[in-house]
Amino acid sequence: MKAVHFGAGNIGRGFIGLVLSRAGYDVTFSDVNDTLVDAIQSRHAYTVSLADGSGEKIQVDRVDAIDGKNAQLVAETVAKADLVTTAVGVHILKHIAGALAQGIALRLQAERPAPLHVIACENAIGGSTQLKELVLGHLPAELHDAFGRYIAFPDAAVDRIVPIQHHEDPLHVTVEPFYEWVIDRSAMLPGFPDIEGVHYVDGLEPYIERKLFTVNTGHCTAAYHGYLAGRRTIQEAMASQPIRAEVRAVLEETGAVLIRKYDFPADEHARYIDKILDRFANPYLSDEVERVGRSPIRKLSPNDRLARPALLAMEYGLSYAHLAEAMAAALRFDNKDDAEAAEIQQSLQAEGLSATIARYTGLAEEHPIHDEVVRRYEAMRPREQA
Ligand SMILES: NC(=O)c1ccc[n+]([C@@H]2O[C@H](COP(=O)([O-])OP(=O)(O)OC[C@H]3O[C@@H](n4cnc5c(N)ncnc54)[C@H](O)[C@@H]3O)[C@@H](O)[C@H]2O)c1
Numbered sequence: 499m500k501a502v503h504f505g506a507g508n509i510g511r512g513f514i515g516l517v518l519s520r521a522g523y524d525v526t527f528s529d530v531n532d533t534l535v536d537a538i539q540s541r542h543a544y545t546v547s548l549a550d551g552s553g554e555k556i557q558v559d560r561v562d563a564i565d566g567k568n569a570q571l572v573a574e575t576v577a578k579a580d581l582v583t584t585a586v587g588v589h590i591l592k593h594i595a596g597a598l599a600q601g602i603a604l605r606l607q608a609e610r611p612a613p614l615h616v617i618a619c620e621n622a623i624g625g626s627t628q629l630k631e632l633v634l635g636h637l638p639a640e641l642h643d644a645f646g647r648y649i650a651f652p653d654a655a656v657d658r659i660v661p662i663q664h665h666e667d668p669l670h671v672t673v674e675p676f677y678e679w680v681i682d683r684s685a686m687l688p689g690f691p692d693i694e695g696v697h698y699v700d701g702l703e704p705y706i707e708r709k710l711f712t713v714n715t716g717h718c719t720a721a722y723h724g725y726l727a728g729r730r731t732i733q734e735a736m737a738s739q740p741i742r743a744e745v746r747a748v749l750e751e752t753g754a755v756l757i758r759k760y761d762f763p764a765d766e767h768a769r770y771i772d773k774i775l776d777r778f779a780n781p782y783l784s785d786e787v788e789r790v791g792r793s794p795i796r797k798l799s800p801n802d803r804l805a806r807p808a809l810l811a812m813e814y815g816l817s818y819a820h821l822a823e824a825m826a827a828a829l830r831f832d833n834k835d836d837a838e839a840a841e842i843q844q845s846l847q848a849e850g851l852s853a854t855i856a857r858y859t860g861l862a863e864e865h866p867i868h869d870e871v872v873r874r875y876e877a878m879r880p881r882e883q884a
């Protein structure tokens with residue numbers, strides 16, 4: 499079985515590539531990073547360590563790589579694959595859609611096209627569905643019918659903390675022991691063999707919202723408050739009692755929303771939160787606040803981990819004060835190396851606070867959550883004075 503995985507980065511090598519390889523797939527990574535592609539092409543293997551103090555290394559074999567900048571080669575590789583996965587970043591999906599569509603077109607020209615599943619493993623609601631729309635935009639109308647019959651894009655939720663790596667070997671990757679990969683079976687074609695290590699469900703929404711509004715809401719809260727307090731990593735941030743308490747408070751707000759929306763048992767959800775707080779504090783990981791807080795425009799956007807649970811909380815008459823505090827801290831994430839953070843700072847200077855909140859969160863000026871973010875932003879000290 500052949501899999502093409504877009505993105506040989508941290509989650510690509512440390513999670514998806516590892517699981518697929520163990521499940522019996524020959525994995526070909528497509529990436530635009532020449533260092534990664536060259537190293538995989540020359541060694542056809544890499545190692546993964548679990549951040550549990552054991553020092554044990556897992557060998558991943560039978561891997562290959564292609565240059566993601568070569569659209570023709572990417573298309574030909576996709577045409578021969580049994581499975582396509584991605585972990586490139588949701589904003590990059592539009593850049594891979596053209597070559598993916600070209601590969602799908604090649605498959606659909608066959609007399610009896612082989613079915614294909616394309617699974618986006620990104621931190622977003624409906625990542626595969628978004629990719630499907632992008633791919634459709636590149637396909638001629640006469641292929642749309644066959645596309646609907648032979649190509650499926652089941653949505654997925656992926657959870658494993660993989661920090662930015664700092665090893666001499668560019669392929670080695672250290673990951674947390676925990677992982678969870680959930681795929682929406684109801685969107686799959688019949689006859690596809692289960693991937694060992696994947697949890698299949700009918701209907702992904704509760705799983706992706708639970709993951710995004712707990713792991714990722716809590717994570718970015720730790721990152722933004724940690725950044726403001728001058729902490730370098732999430733582990734250092736979580737060692738601060740006030741920050742840990744703020745992260746827990748945010749997760750109690752999103753937890754109340756999730757319990758109300760999905761009827762999750764409260765005691766089970768409380769254990770889920772406790773486990774996540776412990777994962778953030780894992781002493782064997784060093785995860786920089788800049789990585790976890792990266793792309794604040796995406797994180798503040800209406801359908802993502804801060805604004806969406808706050809809106810749901812308001813709709814249900816629940817508290818959103820700590821979510822508003824996290825949004826205010828995101829607006830003060832003044833990391834010059836992050837293009838989205840720089841854009842927010844520029845907007846704050848040029849347009850002012852209210853217009854910036856409205857533009858990036860979609861919360862208009864008179865909205866109660868907007869007002870709460872304004873109050874909290876104004877009461878918050880910037881990083882220099884923290
Ligand atoms: N790191 C984590 O803890 C984690 C966990 C769960 C989900 N995710 C999600 O996985 C995705 C990737 O995150 P990451 O941390 O691995 O990032 P990363 O930057 O380590 O990896 C992304 C990879 O995509 C490659 N890439 C960029 N443009 C490309 C293109 N046009 N074609 C092919 N490859 C391209 C980059 O070169 C890089 O190697 C994101 O959506 C992230 O939210 C990350």
Ligand SMILES: O=P(O)(O)OC[C@@H](O)[C@@H](O)[C@H](O)[C@H](O)CO
Nearest residue numbers: 621656657658659660714717790
């Ligand atoms: O990848 P992002 O930028 O959406 O979010 C940063 C981290 O919260 C994220 O990568 C987590 O480490 C991951 O989602 C854990 O499963």
